[in-house]
Amino acid sequence: MVGIPMSGADMGRIAFETSPLLNLIRGLDPLGSTRPVPAAHRRWLADVRRQIPERSRPVVELLSAIPNYAPAFLIPDVPAGGRTHRTVQEELDALRAVRDADLVQDFQIFDTWERRPSRVYDALRDRGERLIPLLTDAMHALYRACVADDWPDIRRTLDADIGRRARQMAAAGPGAMLNDLHPKLSWEPDQLSLALSKVPDWQYDLRGEGLTFTPSVFGQYVGLLIVPGRRSVMAYPVSELDAAETLEGTDAAGDGLASLIGRARAAALRAIGDDPTTGELATRLGVKAPTASAHAAALRTAGLIVTERTGRSVRHRLTGLGAELLAANRH
Template identity: 30%
Template sequence: MRIHFTVSDLARVRVAEAPSPLATTTFSAFRLRYGRSGDPALDTWRRTTQAARRAASEAAAPPGTPPLDRLVATAPSHPVPRLLRPHVALPTLDEEVERLLSTPRSELRADWGYVATHRPLPRWARALLEGDVVALRWLAGAVRAHHSAAVAPYWHGVHTALRADQTDRVRQWQEGGVERVLATLHPRMRWRAPVLELPDLDGPDYHLDGRGLLLAPAAFTSYVPCDPGDPQPTLHYEVLPHPGTAATGDPRGALAALLGHSRAAVLQVVAEGVSTSRLARRTGLSPASASEHVGVLRRAGLVTTRRTGRTAHHALTPLGAQLLLPASSHGAERGAAEGCACGPLPRSG
């Protein structure tokens, strides 16, 4: 797949001013659904996110509404709704969700109509084609619920990494111009003027036709311009594949030194969302000892416990997730790519 630039396009290339919390949330939903396992930090993030979602029981979304990862894409080749990957970022997710809720009906119909031509939408989401306010609120609830579990506990580290990349791009621009920036975006992207090549992506060539290109550092995945009607084509290029690569590489032994080996093991198993009996089996501790360690971690604000009848279920708090994830990321390579998320790429114009 190739993105074609004219002289006008090169003059209109720019770097996004700030990372978008909503776009990060959207791409995290894609990575949760399609990311390959095997990376300890990615697996920890996935288990922790899934446990947090189970604990919340998708309370922010009504019955029948799918989690955000099912709404964003049901196959890697499907386009992501433009409204869920804004090219103009606002400082907080709440502000971006409020903007989403105020989207004009004409934009809703155009955006979701384009997505619907490439994949079936959930029944309730079809109402977005008509600008239904209730459906839009359901969407906002799904975004907030997913963000709370998958992104919010790690946003500080993710935001710092994305802003650092933006600073690097500005420096590259000053030293070598726009072509230096395009030549170093990603290991899987090659700049051969006047074309940006993506060898691992199949699809028709994409012509910018004078609209330029916005370069947006992204977490969780890359996203290549897909919608031919997009007035501002935006290339979200992956800077870090998951929150663990934003960490400083704190080795697992440091966590044990801080908490003790038994409590460190308890914290790691609790990331999966477990009952006391299952926690005891997984760690080799007695139920009483496992419960005692959980109590210490809970008083420290690292674990939360809810009861269903006589069974206690334990999960990480955001603080616990922040503490555990860096220990899982030791040795991870920053920016290791797992591929690009992109829908069909019709020729523009």
């Protein structure tokens, strides 16, 4: 269990920011991770894998060198400016300003990891900050190839999540927001706890400087970066439904149904042709049963399907409106 004591000063300095480079890093994390990957993220990764520029291979090697870990220096420490959105240029400038002293923490972690050595790490160890400009340019090329075109849609999803969290804090207090942020996070008076398996109990110190939360459409886990000398950051995933809707694309040109109700729910409606169960619907869509159930609930609320229980089975059936909508939008 990781404990993060939060004083009154820390609670008063809770902030939210969007980060282009952090979303890029979490998007590529499965390249070196053992965690399961949601279907939409897996499809996104298959697409961008083919687009990774050769000049960006060193960064990809660094990201995949240690499973479930990204070097801290690749997540730039941009000074707080009272704004919700970091720009990619701000983050690249911060990355370009990394010095040898900033690399010590990462060297210590790499030095204790023997199973996944990285040639880039060896070069970084030898050349230090002299290699940073090359890695910064490689990171910029990677961002342009993998995320830049999708960033406006991704940022809209992140904005919506931040807005919901802000309303929750205003209505019920920051503790309620923290308790609802992720299944592995829990709030008790004065402490935020993160349940992690195979990790020794540890207590972090925020030093009264608060915690900045950064949402992402990638991953299902909480990422934590709390080190002396920089702002403390916690990355968390938006809902799987919102992530899938975003990653599968909001530009649904040529598909009127997807333009109307979103690509993910259009796919779900098209999959309900012969009264499937929730499990069958999940299999057809390549998602988990709770996600399929959430899609069905949204379609049911819109009056496009009805759900009927027969014995122990729950089946979904098109309504007349749903059938007419499908007939008018063959794809």
